[in-house]
Amino acid sequence: MNLFDNYKIFTISNIIVGLVFSALYFITTGFIQYYNLVYGILTLGIAIWGIGRYYFKKIEDDKIRVGVQTSWLIVSFALGYISIIYAPVLFTRLEIIIIESILSIIQILWGSVLLAISYRKGYSVIKV
Amino acid sequence: MTGKEEISSKYDDYSLKEVPKDSRYGFFNVFLVFSSVYGAIAVIWAGGALGYGLTFSQAIIAVLSGTVVLGILGSLTAAVGAYSGLSTYVMWRHPLGRWGGKVAGLLLITITTGIGWYAVETWLFGIVMSEIFPNNPFFSVGVAAIWGGILMTIMTYVGYRMLSFLSYFTIPFHIWLIAIGIAIVLALKGGFHTVMAAVPTSHMSLLDGISATIGLYSAGTIISPDISRFAKSAKDAGYAWFAHIIFLYPFLILGGVAIVLATGSYLITNAMLELGMGVGVLLIIVFGQFIINTDNLYSGSLSLVNLIPMRREIASIINGVIGTAIAAYVGFSAGSSITPFENFISLLGDFLPAMGGIVLADFYIVKKYINKIQDPHKRYQFVPNNKYYNINIAGILALALGSIVGYFVNAGIPAINSLVTGFLSYIIIYYIINALGKSPEILPFNYEGGILR
Numbered sequence: 001m002n003l004f005d006n007y008k009i010f011t012i013s014n015i016i017v018g019l020v021f022s023a024l025y026f027i028t029t030g031f032i033q034y035y036n037l038v039y040g041i042l043t044l045g046i047a048i049w050g051i052g053r054y055y056f057k058k059i060e061d062d063k064i065r066v067g068v069q070t071s072w073l074i075v076s077f078a079l080g081y082i083s084i085i086y087a088p089v090l091f092t093r094l095e096i097i098i099i100e101s102i103l104s105i106i107q108i109l110w111g112s113v114l115l116a117i118s119y120r121k122g123y124s125v126i127k128v
Numbered sequence: 129m130t131g132k133e134e135i136s137s138k139y140d141d142y143s144l145k146e147v148p149k150d151s152r153y154g155f156f157n158v159f160l161v162f163s164s165v166y167g168a169i170a171v172i173w174a175g176g177a178l179g180y181g182l183t184f185s186q187a188i189i190a191v192l193s194g195t196v197v198l199g200i201l202g203s204l205t206a207a208v209g210a211y212s213g214l215s216t217y218v219m220w221r222h223p224l225g226r227w228g229g230k231v232a233g234l235l236l237i238t239i240t241t242g243i244g245w246y247a248v249e250t251w252l253f254g255i256v257m258s259e260i261f262p263n264n265p266f267f268s269v270g271v272a273a274i275w276g277g278i279l280m281t282i283m284t285y286v287g288y289r290m291l292s293f294l295s296y297f298t299i300p301f302h303i304w305l306i307a308i309g310i311a312i313v314l315a316l317k318g319g320f321h322t323v324m325a326a327v328p329t330s331h332m333s334l335l336d337g338i339s340a341t342i343g344l345y346s347a348g349t350i351i352s353p354d355i356s357r358f359a360k361s362a363k364d365a366g367y368a369w370f371a372h373i374i375f376l377y378p379f380l381i382l383g384g385v386a387i388v389l390a391t392g393s394y395l396i397t398n399a400m401l402e403l404g405m406g407v408g409v410l411l412i413i414v415f416g417q418f419i420i421n422t423d424n425l426y427s428g429s430l431s432l433v434n435l436i437p438m439r440r441e442i443a444s445i446i447n448g449v450i451g452t453a454i455a456a457y458v459g460f461s462a463g464s465s466i467t468p469f470e471n472f473i474s475l476l477g478d479f480l481p482a483m484g485g486i487v488l489a490d491f492y493i494v495k496k497y498i499n500k501i502q503d504p505h506k507r508y509q510f511v512p513n514n515k516y517y518n519i520n521i522a523g524i525l526a527l528a529l530g531s532i533v534g535y536f537v538n539a540g541i542p543a544i545n546s547l548v549t550g551f552l553s554y555i556i557i558y559y560i561i562n563a564l565g566k567s568p569e570i571l572p573f574n575y576e577g578g579i580l581r
Contacts, residue, residue, distance in 0.1 A: 031315060035308065076297045080304030083411050089312055089404035126157055126292040 003121065004060055006114055007067025011050045013110075014074055017103050018044030024096065032092045036100070039081050043107075046073045065128040068118050072125050075111035078104045141287040142357075143433040143440040144579040146213035146509070152360045157292055158368035161355050162206075163376050164295035164302070165348075165423035171377060172306060174344045175384020176396045181332025184323050187385040190334055191378050194341025197544070199373045202349040203366035205484060208491045209353025210365035212508035216353045216427070217434035218580055220483065222508055223490035223554065224527065225519040225569060232527065233431035236480050237351065242428010242447045243454070249421040250277045250455035256413050270459030277452025280418060284425040284444040288358055291422060298415050303376075305412050309400045310383040316403055317390040326389035339541040341381065345373075346543045350484035354427050362504065425451070437581045481543040482530025485550030486523055494558050512577030517569035522561060526554035 022040030025033045050070030057063045082104040084090065085097065115125055142151070178187050212219055217233035224232055254273035261267035266275075283290045314320060332340075352369060359365035384396055393399035400409040428451075429444035436443075495507040510516065527550060534546025561568040 031312060034311070034315075072296060073300060076300035077304055079297065080301040080308075083301070084305060084308060084405065087404055087406035089316070089406075125296055126153070126289065 002060075003114075003118060003123075004063045004067060006117075007064065007071065008051075008054065010074075010110055010114055011047050011054070011067070011070055014043055014047040014107065015051075017107060018042075018047060020099075020103060024100070028092050028096060030092070032090045032096075035090055039077070042077060043074065046070060046077070064118065064123055068115065068123050068125055068128045071111040071114050075108055075115065078107040078111070082108070137439050137441065139285060139287050139439075139441040141430075141440055142213070143215060143430055143443075144218060144437060144581070147357050148213075149360070151358070152213075153292070153358050154360055155364040155368050155371075158356060158359045158365060159372050160295045160299050161288075161292055161358075162352070162368055162372040164299045164419050165291060165355065171344070171380040172384040172396060174340065175381035176388045178332070178337055178340060178381065179328065179385035179388030181328050181330050182334070182337050182385070183328060184326065184382075184385060184389055186334055186337060187382060190337030191341050191381050191385075193338045194345075195373055195377055197342055198345050198349055198377070199370045201484065201488075201547070202345075202352055202369040202373060204488055204492065205349055206352040206356035206359070206365040206369040207362035207504075208487060208508065209356035210359040210362040211491075211504045212353070213357050214353070214508060215357060215430040215434065216351045217431040219353060219487065219508055221434075221516070221580070222495075223486045223520055223523040225517045225523065225571070226573065227518045227571075228520055228524050230435045232483060233434045236483060237431035238428050238435065238447065240480075241347070241351070241424045242431060243451045246280075246421055246424040246428060246447065246451035247454035247458075249417050249424065250280065250452055251458050253277075253414070253417050253421070254455065254459045256410065256417070260410055268459070270456045273455040273459045274452060276418075277448060277455060280421050280425060281445060281448030281452065283418075283422045284429060284448065285441045287426065287440065287444075288355075291355075291419075291426060294419055294422065298419060302412065302415060306380065306383060309405055309409065309412065310387060312403055312405060313387045313390055313399060320386075323386045323389050328389065329392065335541065339543070342541055343543045345377070346481050346484070346547075350480055350487075351427050354430055437579060478535050478542075478546070479527070479531040481534055481546040482527050482550030485530060485547035485552075486526050486554045489526075489551045489554040490523070490558075493555050498558060498562060510575050510580055512575060514575055515572045516575050517567075518571035518573060520569045522554055522558035522568035525557050526550050529553045 018040045020040070021036050021043060024036040024040070028036065047070070050066060053066040053070075054063050057066055082101065085100055085104070091097075119125070142148070175187075178190065182190060208219065209216070217229060217237060219229075220232055221229035250273050251269070253276040254269035254271075257267045257272035257276065258269045265271060283294065314323065356365035356369070359368065387393075387396045387399055391399040391402075393402070400412075425444055425448055428447040429440050432438075432443040432447060433440050491504075491507055495501045496504075499507075501507045530546045530550030530553065533549040534542050537545050539545075558568050
């Protein structure tokens, strides 16, 4: 599977992840509702924006660059998301925290692996 | 005096020559680096200081006025960096002369930013670490300052690429944490209505508020060519500066104002901590300090290389070791005060705005209208086998005048007074000396090509 196909799958998966985070709004209470909703919408927005840009780019090289940019945004926001999820003010049920943690760790690890592979192939995040 | 031999290494970052076109970056990269190295925690903290003396509507006026001024000045200065491709201090060799540029770089940047503020921030890093992990020797103020300083020095060793990499991953991360922090504080303290109705604890005049808004960012504005020299075009550099100052600066500083007004707590991070943000707040502080301090050391290393030609990464180690040693000394000697040291480096920092005015006057007015160099790419170009000068009398006199006005005249906005005085006096002095048939530039030397020794 080539690099662009990997990015496409990652981006589409993040639409699902964004929907799950948004859905957490309905099964939680307190500030964590809004925290997950905003993060879910943000993830959805970045992923949809990325897919839109894939569609308009005709050359595969450009599509990979879009993939790098999309993954970078998702990874860095996921780092911000998870770093505060255990704060007392955002505390919720244990099973919800596990879902939140697993999903964001998947975003971070999967995205980082793709970025590392891209870097080795000459698509450095600071150059694309 | 000059030499064709190169100081080349993977991490030198073109410290003494123009950044080549193929090593430059687009708008987005420069925008992110500007946002992370000059923004973040220092700005939100300064917002706290404004919120202590202004109402929210007054703060909006102060911040927007200051933002417009900083946006225009910074865009013009950043564009100079992109046109020339030179670091701030190598550029200063034009309006001050080669020796003048070296001495000004040493006094205004190497000692203040590169060593002084770097040491203060490293010491503060040690304090934050000791607060997170109390009673742990590895995280005591002195020890944490040492390993924190070593980490920051390693990052600076790599240079602009490391700054870019850090910026890419920390800016979205940082914006997220700060935005959520602000939202939590506002949500739990009565919302935006409380902020608008809040009365500040003390009083500050609107002019003082504008002055504080501009003063906080004036140093970053003047040394922006250290970053913008990596921009592909002057347009990219100018837009990147303007965009980051217009979108990010008001958001961060007004966020700080809102938190202080809503909670009544002078220390924003304390307010967030009390409201249960936990480790997120500490991450804001630690990452903010890391990036700001990496840039402090980076600018300090560039100015030291300008004084004594050497590999830039070696200069970053020299500055880093001195700064870390100062931070560790203060950390270990419990009870000692860092205030006299801060006062000293603040005093030197007061002379910086005049330098910004002089560079703008030289590049946009003197070089264009008196020296008749129309192409902006050629105004700060060092052409091999051409004659340049060691001293520019007009620049040195204007720097002295601007610094005196900035320091002694308290009416209006001191940073702007100093900058405008530097700008006008440089043009007037240069014009008068030129009209008398003399040259303000004295003690010539021949540049033979290669690095600018």
